[in-house]
Amino acid sequence: MKTGVFFHEIFSQKFWPVMGHKFKNFPKIMDKFLGLPEVVLIEPQKVSNLLLYQVHEAQLVEGLFRQDYAQGALFSVGGCVEAAEKVYRGELKNALVFNVAAGHHAGYFNAWGGTYISSTGPALANLQQKHEGVRAAIIDTDSHHGDGTREIFLGDRQVLHVCFCDLDVVEDLGTKVDVRVGNIMSDEEYLEKVRSEFFPRARTFGPDIIIHLLGHDTHKDDYGSRGLGRDLFVDLVRELKKLAEEICSGKLVVITMGGSNREVSEYIHPRVLDVLARE
Ligand SMILES: [Zn+2]
Ligand SMILES: [Zn+2]
Numbered sequence: 001m002k003t004g005v006f007f008h009e010i011f012s013q014k015f016w017p018v019m020g021h022k023f024k025n026f027p028k029i030m031d032k033f034l035g036l037p038e039v040v041l042i043e044p045q046k047v048s049n050l051l052l053y054q055v056h057e058a059q060l061v062e063g064l065f066r067q068d069y070a071q072g073a074l075f076s077v078g079g080c081v082e083a084a085e086k087v088y089r090g091e092l093k094n095a096l097v098f099n100v101a102a103g104h105h106a107g108y109f110n111a112w113g114g115t116y117i118s119s120t121g122p123a124l125a126n127l128q129q130k131h132e133g134v135r136a137a138i139i140d141t142d143s144h145h146g147d148g149t150r151e152i153f154l155g156d157r158q159v160l161h162v163c164f165c166d167l168d169v170v171e172d173l174g175t176k177v178d179v180r181v182g183n184i185m186s187d188e189e190y191l192e193k194v195r196s197e198f199f200p201r202a203r204t205f206g207p208d209i210i211i212h213l214l215g216h217d218t219h220k221d222d223y224g225s226r227g228l229g230r231d232l233f234v235d236l237v238r239e240l241k242k243l244a245e246e247i248c249s250g251k252l253v254v255i256t257m258g259g260s261n262r263e264v265s266e267y268i269h270p271r272v273l274d275v276l277a278r279e
Pocket of ligand 1: 142217224
């Protein structure tokens with residue numbers, strides 16, 4: 001089975017809200033790994049209106065359609081929907097999904113912060129409709145609180161959402177958790193926080209699939225810095241991959257989130273792909 005890389009060429013052609021032009025040199029910069037027999041590059045389709053209207057209020061969706069970043073957001077979320085479905089069904093081993101203008105600050109009514117529709121909402125709505133009783137664990141390691149994701153899944157106890165941010169919250173019978181992380185941390189301290197706060201919860205919850213929202217705005221040279229080094233992001237995915245192998249047959253979808261530092265993105269994303277495909 002292969003690792004799916006979901007990337008649309010439009011992502012490299014424009015300057016996107018908040019994250020800028022960090023995918024300028026993609027997917028070319030991953031050529032070495034895209035050529036591996038273990039990897040397949042997939043051009044995503046746009047997410048369907050049907051799924052969007054299930055997760056977002058009509059006004060929000062219609063507002064998006066008028067923006068110049070709409071196409072990027074629609075292809076991004078289409079990639080999330082297809083990746084989650086193919087990984088869940090065992091058609092792909094795991095996946096790395098590139099996202100622009102979509103992500104964790106998009107809730108039912110409001111969307112902001114560079115993310116104008118939800119990455120995970122439509123993806124899990126689709127899975128839940130097609131496969132009754134699917135349980136998903138979302139881990140959010142972007143620097144900021146995933147307010148939109150939380151709003152969408154609050155009350156849905158088939159979804160575990162553990163968010164590493166500035167809050168300290170446990171709600172929805174322990175299926176929705178915010179873990180406060182420090183402003184400046186060592187890579188090892190951050191990893192240890194993830195091991196101690198996410199791993200036991202995920203083991204107890206027993207997901208069928210893990211979705212990782214991988215922001216790199218926590219990097220020491222990015223806009224949400226928590227002092228982290230670039231290898232942390234690769235190590236994080238490596239550990240989550242092992243956890244997924246232990247508890248859900250390796251079913252892991254990594255979705256890119258915040259961060260605008262192109263050098264960091266160009267360092268981490270090819271290496272993350274290599275970890276997903278070959279380790
Ligand atoms: Zn962020
Ligand atoms: Zn949070």
